[in-house]
Every structure is written in C-alpha cells, then in structure tokens.
C-alpha cells in the first residue's frame with residue numbers, strides 16, 4: 001500500500017486505510033456480536049421498499065447481513081449489489097455465502113463505479129459515521145440513484161447507544177441529528193421522508209428529488 005514506484009498495490013487514501021485497519025480484525029465474528037439485529041434490519045428494508053425487479057445497493061454492506069433481505073425484496077429478477085471498502089468484511093460475506101445473494105464490490109461509496117441514475121434504492125447501514133466527508137457520500141449516492149429512488153440511512157441501535165458502545169458521547173455537531181441530516185440530504189438532492197432518531201434505532205428514509213441534475 002506504499003504507492004512507491006513499482007509497487008503492485010495502488011495507494012489507499014488515509015481515511016480508507018484507517019477504516020480498513022479498524023474493521024479488518026472485526027470481520028470474523030462481526031455478526032455474532034449483534035445477534036438480535038435481524039428484526040430491525042428487516043423493518044428498515046421494508047421501509048426502504050426496494051422495488052421488485054429493481055436495482056438495490058447496500059452501501060458499506062460489511063459482512064452482508066442485509067443482502068438476503070434485499071434479495072427477497074427485489075426478487076430473482078432484481079439486482080443486489082453490496083459495496084464495502086474493507087476486503088476482510090467482503091471475505092467474511094463470501095464465507096457466509098452472501099455472494100449467492102448479491103454481487104460484491106470492493107470500493108469506496110464516495111466514488112462508485114456505477115452510472116448515474118442507475119439504482120432504485122440504497123441501504124446505508126452504519127455508514128455515515130465512518131465517512132471522512134459524509135456530505136460527499138450523500139452526493140455520490142444521489143448521483144447514482146434514479147429520480148424517485150430511495151435511500152435508508154440506518155443503525156439498528158440509537159445514536160446514543162452506538163456512541164456509548166464506542167466509549168463516547170454523541171457529538172454536538174453530529175450530521176445524523178434531525179436538522180443537520182435534513183439539510184445535508186436536501187443539499188445533495190434528497191427529500192427527507194422519515195427521521196426516526198429513537199433510542200432503539202436510527203432510520204432516515206429519503207427520496208431522490210426528481211429535478212436532479
């Protein structure tokens with residue numbers, strides 16, 4: 001990863017390298033740590049509502065625990081793509097057979113190799129706090145989403161509980177707080193349909209504005 005002349009690996013941006021360093025050792029056993037999240041994921045996918053036969057992206061899919069739910073939503077005629085920047089998380093997804101539910105792509109959700117307006121729905125579970133520039137991430141998800149397409153920003157626990165899990169408190173300027181996330185989504189070309197910033201989950205549903213460029 002040094003980026004020296006002759007090196008086989010392309011250089012990795014420092015923020016992505018830090019993300020990989022954090023998640024790589026957590027990939028094995030990731031799902032065992034959160035055995036009770038299934039119903040919350042199922043509800044979030046239902047509220048996202050990927051259309052049958054449509055294209056849905058799981059942005060930062062991790063080990064792919066949402067991929068079977070997304071596959072069930074779009075059916076066999078639909079397309080499910082899981083993207084993650086940490087190779088070890090995707091390797092764990094493969095070990096769990098998730099590559100039979102979805103195409104798995106190693107990549108950065110802020111620079112996706114997809115055409116504009118080519119996706120019907122995006123699930124982003126546990127993504128925003130890990131992005132160095134969350135607004136750029138929302139811009140990129142807007143770019144690839146069709147007008148009228150849908151986005152779910154989701155955590156299966158509330159923001160305070162999540163911060164406590166990492167030994168801290170919610171930051172005062174947290175982009176996920178309701179006024180901030182509505183404003184950020186609006187700037188990126190999304191209309192906010194729902195903000196559930198509850199103690200037990202965080203779910204924002206947004207719809208891609210039809211007047212997108």
Ligand SMILES: C[S@@+](CC[C@H](N)C(=O)[O-])C[C@H]1O[C@@H](n2cnc3c(N)ncnc32)[C@H](O)[C@@H]1O
Pocket residue numbers: 016019020023059060061062063064065083084085086089107108109110124125126127130131
């Ligand atoms: C908290 S985990 C959530 C994984 C999965 N969505 C879940 O809920 O189990 C965050 C994931 O985001 C991925 N990630 C962080 N930044 C990313 C980026 N810029 N592009 C793609 N994936 C990213 C990490 O590799 C990690 O797998």
